[in-house]
Amino acid sequence: MANPVVAIVGRPNVGKSTLFNRIVGERLAIVEDVPGVTRDRLYSKAEWLGKSFYLIDTGGIAFDDHDALIDSIRHQAELAIDEADVIIFVVDGTVGITEEDQSVARMLFRSKKPIVLAVNKIDNTKRLHDIYEFYSLGVGEPYPVSGAHATGIGDLLDEVIKHFPEHEEDAYDEDVIRVSLIGRPNVGKSSLVNALLGEERVIVSDIAGTTRDAIDTPFMFEGQEYVLIDTAGMRKRGKVYESTEKYSVMRALRAMERSDVVLVVLNGEEGIIEQDKKVAGYAHEAGRGVIIVVNKWDAVEKDERTMNRFVAEIRQEFKYLSYAPILFVSAKTKQRVHTILPKVAQVAEQHAFRIATPVLNDLIQEATTVTPPPSDKGRRLRINYATQVSVKPPTLVLFVNDKELMHFSYQRYLENKIREAFPLEGTPIRILVRNKSE
Ligand SMILES: Nc1nc2c(ncn2[C@@H]2O[C@H](COP(=O)(O)OP(=O)(O)OP(=O)(O)O)[C@@H](O)[C@H]2O)c(=O)[nH]1
Ligand SMILES: Nc1nc2c(ncn2[C@@H]2O[C@H](COP(=O)(O)OP(=O)(O)OP(=O)(O)O)[C@@H](O)[C@H]2O)c(=O)[nH]1
Structure with a gap:
């Protein structure tokens, strides 16, 4: 993987x-x-x-x-x-x-x-x-x-x-939820890892034969097995890695690829900067489940509107991550840290969600009846058949009369309809458009 x-x-x-x-x-x-x-x-x-x-x-x-x-x-x-x-x-x-x-x-x-x-x-x-x-x-x-x-x-x-390694290096069981944390330096990733592992009900388990190089940390929480991916990398990252962004980026990318759910960590005290957008972009591209975690919330001077304003800013800056839930936490005071793992479990489930083909086709039928696809030079897009071809993330194929007729905005409309019908919080959905003949 x-x-x-x-x-x-x-x-x-x-x-x-x-x-x-x-x-x-x-x-x-x-x-x-x-x-x-x-x-x-x-x-x-x-x-x-x-x-x-x-x-x-x-x-x-x-x-x-x-x-x-x-x-x-x-x-x-x-x-x-x-x-x-x-x-x-x-x-x-x-x-x-x-x-x-x-x-x-x-x-x-x-x-x-x-x-x-x-x-x-x-x-x-x-x-x-x-x-x-x-x-x-x-x-x-x-x-x-x-x-x-x-x-x-x-x-x-x-x-x-x-010379590529022959074997799959992280053969964790299907039902183990793999989680990684990414974010620019100093947002509090290591502190969050410690806070998560320090949770009373977390038992650091040893899933046999899986902790190659001991870079990952497996643990149990409420009967569910998790693995924190590349915990070592997060902890060890010192001067050298910070000074060489491409390596920390690459390391984060590899960690993300091995994950089911990625926590994109922001610094609530400093707000969103350019580097955060890059990190969030990588997370989206990786196709994993995503949760946005705003850390250091204890250090923010707040009134009753602060949180909503921050949410609005996140939605504005990371438009492509509109599916990602947002949590406000403090690794320092542990405030709301206990909400992270239940959210991870939920997102992991959505990330592996499967929509039955007849249900999907009914839904697309209805959506195209309510708002028909726009026509282009007298020709109209027709969707003949839809099916989900894979999970993690849910990936759908739409077979159409001519894929050139599918517009981004209509695809977005269909995605929204699918999201209204199914609980897909936290997961991207991939939609592939194919000509019927392909
Ligand atoms: N006030 C406050 N400070 C925090 C919180 N979490 C982390 N910090 C502080 O922020 C600094 C950075 O925390 P780290 O956990 O090392 O951050 P990191 O993202 O792992 O940093 P890198 O290893 O550089 O990538 C430390 O001084 C922490 O004490 C928090 O919730 N509230
Ligand atoms: N004749 C010839 N020149 C080449 C070839 N490949 C690259 N060059 C030239 O060599 C010079 C250096 O190429 P770069 O690709 O920038 O080299 P680099 O190793 O990435 O250099 P740095 O970025 O400084 O580390 C350029 O002027 C290239 O046009 C080649 O196959 N034949």
Whole structure:
């Protein structure tokens, strides 16, 4: 379920970004593209031969000073070693081996992580003999590539995916609810984890064989088993992670992917800032159940309208998360912390909700009768058949006469009708529109 992470490492100017763009932009499809949520180029989801993974570009460091440069390349490599499942180590075939390359190679070699060596800028076959000297880096076979001409990338990726972990790493039982907390630094994630686990009725259980690397914390609450995902990551995240946003983002993403329900934590004292919107956008895109938790409510000066105002602001800023319930809590005083887990259980149930096909079709029938689809140049959308194809999140397919005729606003209308009929609080709904013939 969690996608492997592939990091591109190398000194400046070897062509990391060019390769990143090639891998993501042309050879491979970017999976999912949710409108309205901006995507940055720190990382991207990519796919090769049916295997999807996260690709991160560790580039973008520039220093005048040689020592500072080496230091920061090392730092990048260290993070890649920590977080990635496979590392693509890029060198420049036109320049040959440099001291920085050797320094990176030594670190990568010691890490014992799988390394695939890409010798870039091999723009034509005449250059192919330039790759042999790179064997002496001691990190294995050099793969000739040209980011500029998009050659050699398939062979490189064939090698990369061979090193993906074979087994599903988090084989928790179906009925265990997996929860993660995300939010920008200092909103109180660790404090909330402690408050949740400190709840009297919480028993930290040990579900056998599941706590690989002890990064997750399983526990029982009111007869239900839960796992807090990547608790260790949340606790350990120190200076290094904070200074390198892409790694904390990636870590949060992986945690989210392994979760049923994500708690998006906000700081009630400071209000919503840009970074919160990014975090919330990721949560929505991940397709998990979402609960918005406003923490530090104890520190907010309030009157009877404060809460409503905050709710209105959240709805305004995170329009795409309109399905997410909002809780106001304090990890410090424990105020309303006890409402979190019951809400998580409820949202997890909705996230796995299944609508029977006849019921769904009746509902769509009725909705299209009440408000018929708009017509476009004399042609009208017809929905022939609807069915739910998967859960977590509930994903529906609508078979129609011509999917070009489906407009965003009409799709939103149908989603609202579905939400009126079923208790889908906290879960996104995916609606796929297909032509009848597909
Ligand atoms: N000839 C040739 N030039 C390339 C190739 N790939 C990249 N370049 C050039 O190399 C330069 C550096 O490319 P980038 O992709 O920015 O390198 P980078 O490693 O990401 O650099 P930083 O962001 O500084 O870490 C650019 O001028 C590219 O046009 C290639 O395959 N052949
Ligand atoms: N007043 C108040 N302070 C809180 C509350 N929760 C956390 N804090 C304080 O906020 C600060 C940050 O809390 P953490 O739990 O470390 O926050 P975090 O989100 O885990 O931070 P990172 O590890 O940096 O991502 C600490 O000084 C906490 O004591 C709360 O409910 N009320």
